[in-house]
Amino acid sequence: MGSTRTKAEPIAARPGAPGLWRQIREDVACVKSRDPAARATVEIVLTYPGVHAVIWHRLAYALWRGRARFLARFLAWFARLLTNVDIHPGARIGRRFFIDHGAGVVIGETAEVGDDVTLYHGVTLGGTSWAPGKRHPTLQDGVLVGAGAKILGPITVGSQARVGANSVVIEDVPPGMTVVGIPGRVVKPLAERRRLGDGRIDLEHHLMPDPVGEAVMSLLDRIEFLEARLAHHHDERSLAMDTPPGCDARPRSAAPPLAPLG
Template identity: 75%
Template sequence: MPTPDREASLWTLVREDIACVKGRDPAARYALEIALTYPGVHAVLHHRMAHRLWRRGWRFPARLLAWFARLVTNVDIHPGARIGRRFFIDHGAGVVIGETAEIGDDVTLYHGVTLGGTSWSPGKRHPTIGDGVLIGAGAKVLGPITVAAGARVGANSVVVEDVPPAMTVVGIPGRVVRDPRDRRAAGDQTYGRINLEHHLIPDPVGDALALMIDRIAFLEARVGHLQGRVASLQAQVAALDPAAADSVCA
């Protein structure tokens, strides 16, 4: 569950949002540059202000501020969404976060991510994202599901079911393909410094095809071996009785 932002001042939250960028973006240099030039940071700042208005019942000003943020950042965050601390949207383009979405602390989203709904029904319609989750570019997380703490969602995946803690999900629909907790224990991934090694995300379809190719090659070798034994047996029988060799062939 996200940390309610009423527990910290807006200034404290914004400072944390700016500071966390250095740990997750190698291109980030210093705080002033981040504050002035990162649209993802601008979107989060506007959302934090809009969300406070939304909680106080000032719904139209909140929606107006969210609309303005979308206009200038290309990030669409509903003011009702609950977002935890040290939230980073890298590149900040095409991200959509729905009204009932809940985002924990130390979460990283790349461009094109959608935290969307799958129903017209009122109530909880959008995902809950746990602490330390990383969601790759273009991924879609849909419905009132939970992506538990420490999980990773591969780029362009479509996730429609719950994701267990510290798992990696890829594909359409998303499937759990790896448990990276051994690498987290070694310090590769902590909530302070998110693991950004997208190239290490596995390809389950490619792995399955590789296994099938290996199996086919093994079966072809077995068939070739058996054909060789039959030919050898036929030659031995033919040396003794040509008629019997014909029956062996048949």
């Protein structure tokens, strides 16, 4: 994919960032636009472990910034017991963040997540080094990460990008691109639809191109064509050998010659 990193403004440093409780209200409200199963606010607040994990993280991050590091870590540990989501209290997370289903999500200390980002279960935003400093990924605004995907190292996933389920991403992803595979590779340019007509985010990420599968299917089609052509020539040769001299070797019902291979 090459290095296409765009330096993003740190999430916590953005001007006009809302207060803690407004962030939590936005986190709850955004669920209805991204999960068709969500019906009522009270249902979201009481039954969505991904929402619980985000709320606990907002509180833990406030403690972390206030230098109450031990209390922040303890709160994050307690949240992991309740939600099965492990978010380091130092991770910077933007507005309207949604973790669908929640189970198995891991977000490292120096990870940065922009606004309107959606993660599905089993996602890891992990590091690849024991060295201090920036070692976890940055997800810019509007990124969607499919179930089981791993994004590793201090890389940047550009705004509005899509990461397919179970992909392993270890290089920067340009904005608006779709990435699939192990290791992750760009398979689709900027999508035509990222927001629906009513302003909701387009969450479709399952209909992704499969270049390997398409190549295999093309080879199978080619093999089938060559086998059919070989069988046709074999039938013509057998007929010619069985026909007496001076007679037309091709029966009236014989198929016309195949077109040259293109």
